[in-house]
Amino acid sequence: MIKINQLKLSIEHSKESLEDKIAKTLKIPKEQILHYEIAKRSIDARKKNEILYIYSIEVEVTNEKKIIDRCKNQNVVLTKKTVYQTIKDGTQPMKHRPVVVGTGPAGIFCALKLAEDGFKPIVIERGEDVDKRVETVNTFWKENKLNNESNVQFGEGGAGTFSDGKLNTLVKDVTGRNTEVLRMFVEHGAPTEILYLNKPHIGTDRLRGVVKAMRNRIIQLGGEVRFKTKLTDIQFEKDQVTSIEVNGRETIPCDVLVLAIGHSARDTFEMLYKKQFDIKSKPFAIGVRMEHPQEIISKSQYGDSYTKLPAADYKVTHQTSNGRGVYSFCMCPGGFVVNASSESDRLVVNGMSNYDRDEKNANSAIIVTVNPEDFDEDSPLAGMEFQRKWERLAYEEGKGKVPVQLFGDFEANRPSTKLGSMTPNLKGEYTLGNVRNCLPEYVCESIIEGVHAFDKKIHGFSKADAIMLGVETRTSSPIKMIRNEAFESNIAGVYPCGEGAGYAGGITSAAMDGIKVYEMIVHKYKSL
Ligand code: FAD
Known part of the structure; x- marks a missing residue:
């Protein structure tokens, strides 16, 4: 089978133009293509005024070797499908x-x-x-x-x-x-x-x-x-x-x-x-769920073409001055934040989306790595108790509801008393408060530094009325x-x-x- 990599087409292309491009790349008439399958499709958004789909296509033709030799194209290669197999030799x-x-x-x-x-x-x-x-x-x-x-x-x-x-x-x-x-x-x-x-x-x-x-x-x-x-x-x-x-x-x-x-x-x-x-016990990460208008994210990733593409996602990371890693995790484009608690008197949040990802807010965990040295005891279950501690504080801060704070107030370490231009898209009940009371100070400082660093990549990320919801502790x-x-x-x-x-x-x-x-x-x- 032949694989064509890096086959680029406009985001509005038709099936026919994809097939034309396959034939053109292989320098064969379309009729010579016996079968083709899309192996991978990704979006190339590096040039905002020319966003493209990049395909890897697997094509079945006769005389594969001859076609590859004639193409002289490093993106056209001979390939074999990896077929999953199990050795069932138990006795x-x-x-x-x-x-x-x-x-x-x-x-x-x-x-x-x-x-x-x-x-x-x-x-x-x-x-x-x-x-x-x-x-x-x-x-x-x-x-x-x-x-x-x-x-x-x-x-x-x-x-x-x-x-x-x-x-x-x-x-x-x-x-x-x-x-x-x-x-x-x-x-x-x-x-x-x-x-x-x-x-x-x-x-x-x-x-x-x-x-x-x-x-x-x-x-x-x-x-x-x-x-x-x-x-x-x-x-x-x-x-x-x-x-x-x-x-x-x-x-x-x-x-x-x-x-x-x-x-x-x-x-x-x-x-x-x-x-x-x-x-x-092992390291994991804790922090908050953060919401932004999906439009800010999509515009930042795709420019003016964003309306023609699915809701955009993002992945951001930053190494803070206190030596911690802060990063986005489990980002949900066009999604909901959910109250994901599983223990009485403790509260934890996470994110979910429908297939269409068509809700108005984007959300993601913004979390900071924590290690066994950060935990309060030395037992193998110390990380679990550490999670419980912050989840209990979140429960208390929100009096049983999800505590919500604007980023500007989180930064100033004062409880939020009103929302700004956006409302939380939350499954569960919420109350305004100070999410900073429910996380270690080094985590809060890392989040603040990280959010400002992320704003350099996604303009508007650090807007003062972006929404923070606490706490995100079940990251792994x-x-x-x-x-x-x-x-x-x-x-x-x-x-x-x-x-x-x-x-x-x-x-x-x-x-x-x-x-x-x-x-x-x-x-x-x-x-x-
Ligand atoms: P789990 O999915 O946690 O399954 C464990 C099961 O064991 C549970 O059903 C539990 O009820 C059962 N169980 C536990 N103890 C017992 C017991 N004593 N007796 C009987 N049954 C028991 N990951 C992604 O890759 N993409 C995402 O988009 C994503 N979004 C997420 C959103 C939310 C809200 C959450 C909570 C998680 C999300 N994750 C996501 C993480 C993902 O769900 C987990 O990584 C994954 O489910 C782990 O699979 P698992 O089978 O190891 O454990």
């Missing part, structure tokens, strides 16, 4: 069905792959199925009554169900796992464009259906998915898992247990620590669960997996880790 029999804990991307991809190979997994999830969960979360946002077991962090689909559904990852796809994740998403209802867009996203509205379709497929293949079923204890003999306890009363025997519990399962982390699982897991080269923990048969265990950051990398854990299981065990 050890499993005594019981494997149990997967958590239906976030890590758990669901691991479980679905196991189900496809005939392992009939039992999947347990503390939260509700996605339909009931949506109702529960909507009630929380309207009435501020939190369900500690089914919320923005917990329930079918995991933490990403109420998200922007961004699917880009920094992990290189040498094994084809990334493509496999996207393929499986599409197979279960995600838009096909995610296969080639440089920054693919699904949107919370579409993701909910995809998650449900994946669950139904697991069940169709003989698996079992149980909601409102929380892992509460693990039993083992001679350092090998033998069974688990759920909801404090029922025992499920198992010799393979996948722990895909996400970064917010604090009670489960405490149980694992008590049971002497090998856990370490506060712990790492150690696993060996076979991906097992210090207890054999227990596979820490995904973001909560410290092996992923985001939907796609969590799903990829779920697949990696599945590979390790089928490399050791044969199916039932």
